[in-house]
Amino acid sequence: MRDFRIHASGLLLEQDPLAQETALSRVMADAESLAGDFLVTVRVDCPGIWLESGAKHRAEKLFVVHVDIWEGSLLTVTLETYSDAWLTMNTRGREQLEVHAENAPRLAAALEGISALLGSKPTPADPNRHATPTETGFEDPRIEGPAYDDSWGTFEVPRRSTLLRARIPASEDEYEQTTDHPVRYFTIRRGGKTLGYMWSSFGDEAAGYEPRTAAGEEAFEAGSGWLMRLRAAHGQGLSALAALDWLAQNPPQPDIGLIVEDTPQEAPSLDALEEFSGRY
Template sequence: MITTDPVGEWFWETSVDVLQGQGARRALQLFGRLRSLGSDLGLVDGWGHGGVSVVTLKAPRHVRYEWEGVGPLDRAVEAAEGRFGEDATLHLWSVLPGEWLDADGAARRSERLFALRLLVWPQGHAGVSLAAYSDAWMTLDLRERPQPEVAAANAPRLAALLGAVSGLLGAEVEPGDPTYFGRPTASGFEDLADEGTDYADPWSTFAVPARWQRMLNLLPKGYEEQSYETFTEGPVRYVEVRSGGRTVGHLWAGTDDNSAGYEPRTAAGDIAFTAGVPLLQEFAKARQAGTRSLDALRAAASSMPGAVVQDIESLDALQELSAH
């Protein structure tokens, strides 16, 4: 399962040579080498959404330079070069897509497998963090079900990545605090197979609400009051929402004919959320016009080439379908 919030995070302290005004460029070189470690292990594949910023140290602090986009950070760092000096910090970050292995050994891609960050202070002191967004490294998945084959295939790869980062930086790794989903260690995650997780069903309890909150942040204020009920205990019907040849989410309506919504496929990345915005807005218009939710779903499906309305036993099952 892929979450919108990290399942775990790790930290290192290091330094960057900032002499002769080359701090930003050398920070980029280090950042690229860190990313390459994941690529060499077959975990990271490409660049995702990222950013560069220069923030002043003295109060009131302000952002002197900022860039966000998709892909390598080279040009943004070049533009930030002259603005990072003795009175500011430099921030580099990138979401890293990559692949994890399922129980059958098949590769499963996520557009948000890791997030890498580098923060550099004026004197060259630097901090590195790596956050993971998949439960593939854990002996229990986020629904507390044993997944020994998945963990056996993926946990050693995460351990190798953490060890490689420590080796490159010449620094010990500092595991982050426990999350709703797991307990990070210096080599990955604690084995929870015997004692279980800290929370019951963290996928339903934390991951699904966080995902829906992210959707709401993209929608106009008051959306929930204008549209259908967003929960149902009965069966649902749904259509796959596709973009660029891949499934990015699932648009659904309850068989009670009064509930409907959209479940983003988190592994698809940001497009999973943005693709749902116009669809949910159309649902709100349909509800305001007195259209029953199943009719609204059929109307939406008719506008999607090749879309087929399918049945599934529950909203919970559809949410889990969208988890990978």
């Protein structure tokens, strides 16, 4: 059994992370004061930019840097990525050779720089349902195909829904959560950042909120408030489409974001909106 002296998770990568009074510098100071048999674990969330057709798309958690230190002498650094921009096929099973060409060399250069800094080549992690890591990035999944044709729909969409609804009390007083019909939606934004999308179905009584994955934790924090607003509309007996209009006409407090359009946009299906919210 090791003595966990420090376990810091969810630290944000600040502009000057080693300056005085930053979260990381405080953890470092605590670690340097320790002696004896101990383990220090630090996880830093790193925002970043991925490219597509020359356009820049920001993700609030593009990478996580995980550092383990044993007794101040043995160091392990793990780089985790939360983007499929480095793959020739995205996690929805669609080919994206141009996206790969724009981003994969950036990841390879980053791994090379980290290797030079630490004096050791990376050890690739085990393959998973998305891809097979290598010393320079990832293998081409087109050779054998991904583990699942629709990993996004099979795993990630249900997981997002579970994380979101775990934040609100259970209730039967709400709209259906899925639909096979086209949907109408509003964009939710706060402080210039898009957090997610409120939607309702054209053909049945379904409505909900889709968190924008790239916005990170903020998307889920805001989403719980919007779902409670949607539940209030349902309690008034409003149809799904009427509820969407009611939300626009009765905006909540700005802390959970604001609707930015005057009129709702349309998507051919909920699946299309889920893919959009998950990717951009």
